[in-house]
Amino acid sequence: MNINMTLIGQTIAFAIFVWFCIKYVWPPISNALHERQKKIADGLDAASRASRDLEVAQEQAEQTLRESKEQASQLLEQANSRSAQIVEDAREQARAEGERMIAGARAAIDQDMQRAREELRAQVSHLAVLGAERVLEGAVDEKAHRKLLDELAAEL
Amino acid sequence: MAAGNEVAPAEYIQHHLQNLTFGLHPENGWSFAHNAQQASDMGFWAIHLDTMGWSIAMGFLFIWLFRKVGNAATTGVPGMMQNIVEMTFEFIENLTRSTFHNVNPIIGPLALTLFVWILMMNTLKIIPVDYFPGVFSALGVSHMKIVPTTDLNATFGMALGVFILVLYYNFKIKGAAGFARELSLKPFNHWALIPFNLLLEIVALLVQPFSLAMRLFGNMFAGEVIFILIALLPFWAIWLLDVPWAIFHILIVTLQAFIFTVLSVVYLNAAHERH
Numbered sequence: 001m002n003i004n005m006t007l008i009g010q011t012i013a014f015a016i017f018v019w020f021c022i023k024y025v026w027p028p029i030s031n032a033l034h035e036r037q038k039k040i041a042d043g044l045d046a047a048s049r050a051s052r053d054l055e056v057a058q059e060q061a062e063q064t065l066r067e068s069k070e071q072a073s074q075l076l077e078q079a080n081s082r083s084a085q086i087v088e089d090a091r092e093q094a095r096a097e098g099e100r101m102i103a104g105a106r107a108a109i110d111q112d113m114q115r116a117r118e119e120l121r122a123q124v125s126h127l128a129v130l131g132a133e134r135v136l137e138g139a140v141d142e143k144a145h146r147k148l149l150d151e152l153a154a155e156l
Numbered sequence: 157m158a159a160g161n162e163v164a165p166a167e168y169i170q171h172h173l174q175n176l177t178f179g180l181h182p183e184n185g186w187s188f189a190h191n192a193q194q195a196s197d198m199g200f201w202a203i204h205l206d207t208m209g210w211s212i213a214m215g216f217l218f219i220w221l222f223r224k225v226g227n228a229a230t231t232g233v234p235g236m237m238q239n240i241v242e243m244t245f246e247f248i249e250n251l252t253r254s255t256f257h258n259v260n261p262i263i264g265p266l267a268l269t270l271f272v273w274i275l276m277m278n279t280l281k282i283i284p285v286d287y288f289p290g291v292f293s294a295l296g297v298s299h300m301k302i303v304p305t306t307d308l309n310a311t312f313g314m315a316l317g318v319f320i321l322v323l324y325y326n327f328k329i330k331g332a333a334g335f336a337r338e339l340s341l342k343p344f345n346h347w348a349l350i351p352f353n354l355l356l357e358i359v360a361l362l363v364q365p366f367s368l369a370m371r372l373f374g375n376m377f378a379g380e381v382i383f384i385l386i387a388l389l390p391f392w393a394i395w396l397l398d399v400p401w402a403i404f405h406i407l408i409v410t411l412q413a414f415i416f417t418v419l420s421v422v423y424l425n426a427a428h429e430r431h
Contacts, residue, residue: 007284007287009387009392009394009395010286013394013395017282017402025403037239040233044232
């Protein structure tokens with residue numbers, strides 16, 4: 001085995017072959033590799049974007065939930081106070097009504113009593129006059145003694 | 157060698173086609189073969205150190221490279237090397253998915269190893285035929301054939317490995333009786349045709365490793381011989397034929413690795429299938 005020109009010939013051929021590979025064989029492979037890289041990068045990008053979007057959406061949902069909860073509690077409070085108000089009002093009304101009724105009844109009683117007293121008074125004066133008449137047998141003039149009798153009846 | 161050189165073309169070709177053989181010579185005992193006659197005198201008890209060395213080196217290169225990339229792999233955008241490895245991996249994964257219809261966890265790794273290993277060994281052929289023999293002869297090593305797949309021992313070794321797996325899975329999945337039934341009752345399911353079936357099926361089975369080994373060896377060896385013949389041209393004319401042939405071999409190298417892998421997977425698939 002000795003070194004000779006064949007080696008140089010093969011080296012020329014090898015150099016041309018390598019040049020050919022760099023020029024024509026490698027670019028399509030390299031393109032395919034880059035395309036794949038790009039696809040992966042895009043996919044990862046999309047995934048991270050989606051997760052970001054999800055985060056935002058979750059935050060929004062939470063915000064909405066919080067707001068609606070607040071609203072609900074507000075409404076509840078309002079309703080509570082309203083119902084308390086209504087109960088209070090009703091109670092007040094009932095009490096007033098009761099008082100009114102009691103007052104009415106009392107007034108009616110008073111009136112009745114007054115009337116009864118009046119009647120009684122009238123009858124007493126009459127009876128008194130009648131009694132006196134009987135005792136005095138005409139000596140008493142009803143008209144003359146009216147004032148006195150009235151005074152007597154008023155004292156009853 | 158250039159025309160007009162004192163070394164005869166036949167000698168040049170023969171020198172290039174001889175492996176670095178170490179073996180038991182009937183007269184010299186355990187020694188290196190210095191020529192083809194000595195190598196053939198050694199018979200079975202010899203080993204091709206160049207084939208062994210280069211194939212093992214390529215195997216380690218494959219393991220080291222894929223392991224390194226695997227360990228450094230990111231889930232983000234892959235770098236150039238990871239991208240290449242991933243593409244190869246996906247390619248083999250798709251291949252086994254489409255040709256292997258059973259469940260066996262070793263098929264994927266096996267196909268990947270076969271493909272990448274053979275591809276690497278075949279690719280050595282692109283290196284000019286005189287480079288490594290020249291370097292090694294300067295170091296005092298008489299012969300150096302760097303492409304392991306141009307050595308029938310290497311291709312047959314791999315084919316036998318696959319064939320052993322084929323037999324193993326045939327026995328494991330179908331059982332001895334099932335395997336025997338398949339061999340004897342196919343393709344003609346009639347008792348009188350059992351001997352004929354047996355002959356047919358056993359030949360078909362035994363042909364598998366031969367078809368694997370011979371196809372790869374034949375293509376690679378023929379290509380190698382052409383490269384050596386081209387190297388016999390005058391040095392200024394070598395590139396005229398050498399470059400087209402090398403470019404053509406980009407295709408051959410990949411195609412042969414692919415065919416060996418696909419056929420191995422197909423054979424193993426057949427071994428898994430009951431008929």
